[in-house]
Amino acid sequence: MLFDSTPSLPAEDPDLGSPRSCDACALARACDVNSLDLACRRELQRLMQALGPFARGAYLFREGDPFHAITAVHSGTVKTFVVDAAGREHVLGFFQAGEVIGLNAIHAARYPCNAMALDPVTLCSAPFPAVAALATRAGDLQVQLFRLLSHGIRKAARMAGDYRADERLAAFLLDLWQHRAATGCGSPCLDLVMSRADIANYLRLATETVSRVMQRFQHDGLLRVNRRRIELLDLARLEALAGATSLT
């Protein structure tokens, strides 16, 4: 978890409390965009703590850690995952700048999964009870939190759907691309930060299958692939493939 100095936390000067631009942060957006009154916006800003940077491979929290704070990714990419009884790793999601991690921990007040930095990661975090209390006074913030959680259900349910390897991989790549497009860069080049194994565990595939489907995509002119550098060449056809998974 994030607020105790457990072994989970790497000893890299978390840089607590330093002010930081939160333009890309979902929580801040929840605050700014929705015309919260100024006092509440200030209060939310005051609750926010900057955490990190965490190095590639560092655990942000581990399964079973107590949950205290709502946390958003400020920069970098986070992978959340569980390891089941048989030792298989299941990746629950990849989270980039502006996305909130660990929402599944509210229920039991413990994280039901691990979170790991895939590259240097910085976080914005605010104590959950304080945010909830603030949401009590600021109805807009409360609704925004409800919407955030509701969206989390939809995203997870989408992953649970029964789609083929190429549909899931296309949807995955487009999701990454759309996130980048939404946060500035419109280039069709993706630099994946996760390994083939991570992608495979996320999409319920073998790593070899991820490789093969990507090569097939390349052969079909959908994209160009070189290790972790992906250039999307035919968004329309990728969208047609991924389209099935849309859920409205």
Added chain:
Amino acid sequence: MLFDSTPSLPAEDPDLGSPRSCDACALARACDVNSLDLACRRELQRLMQALGPFARGAYLFREGDPFHAITAVHSGTVKTFVVDAAGREHVLGFFQAGEVIGLNAIHAARYPCNAMALDPVTLCSAPFPAVAALATRAGDLQVQLFRLLSHGIRKAARMAGDYRADERLAAFLLDLWQHRAATGCGSPCLDLVMSRADIANYLRLATETVSRVMQRFQHDGLLRVNRRRIELLDLARLEALAGATSLT
């Protein structure tokens, strides 16, 4: 959706407003169990509307319908599902007494899926804005709603995991059994209310595979199966199979 008289609503006298025992209702539990102050509890009770009964096969809401009200199943079983671009049905979940449906609709204020009664269903429903407003005054209710949504994320993520057919089927049967055990009846007999096709679409299997795995379970002494009547014979081994899917 639930509060307009759209074609979705069957014309079977929804019995609006009749008082009803809500002992099994998650929303009421959220209220009663957590020491909400009495005024808020009364208010929540006042907001609650009894809906139904809905006949087997009736749509409770359809994809795209506007979302207005938080709704819990009071009796019966509800299936939520989407139909993708290729015409395949994906079952998102089965919801029994005390479970809240349509939480994934808060985000966009529209239902992203369909809901159908699998047997005679009655519902308890309360306007979402009113509940949210009440949660603003009653912090316990607010936290309970956060927890409810958070739990929804966990449940959905669990379904997204990569498990084998027998693991998923075992987990499915145990989930049903545990719900029954939690709400009274401790008999090891289940009467499935959903078809093999529904189960298959939920577990990402073919109906034939559901049949075959059940027969194999029977052959291995895990259970006895006759059409929709399932008698669980070896909970320990079923749990061992399902155990992998636990997510903490």
Added chain:
DNA sequence: CGGATTGTTGAGATGCCTCAAGTAACGTGG
């Protein structure tokens, strides 16, 4: 430079699917 990690590619195995047929339960109308 050399070992470790990661990604690609091939060959064969397999879990689950598809297609097809058969059987049992259900509902409906007579």
Added chain:
DNA sequence: CCACGTTACTTGAGGCATCTCAACAATCCG
């Protein structure tokens, strides 16, 4: 209450998508 058509479930045979195992290639990193 029975005859019938319909739907739901089961069972078998064969096929396909994906997995596993194995080797190799490329990159990373000390």
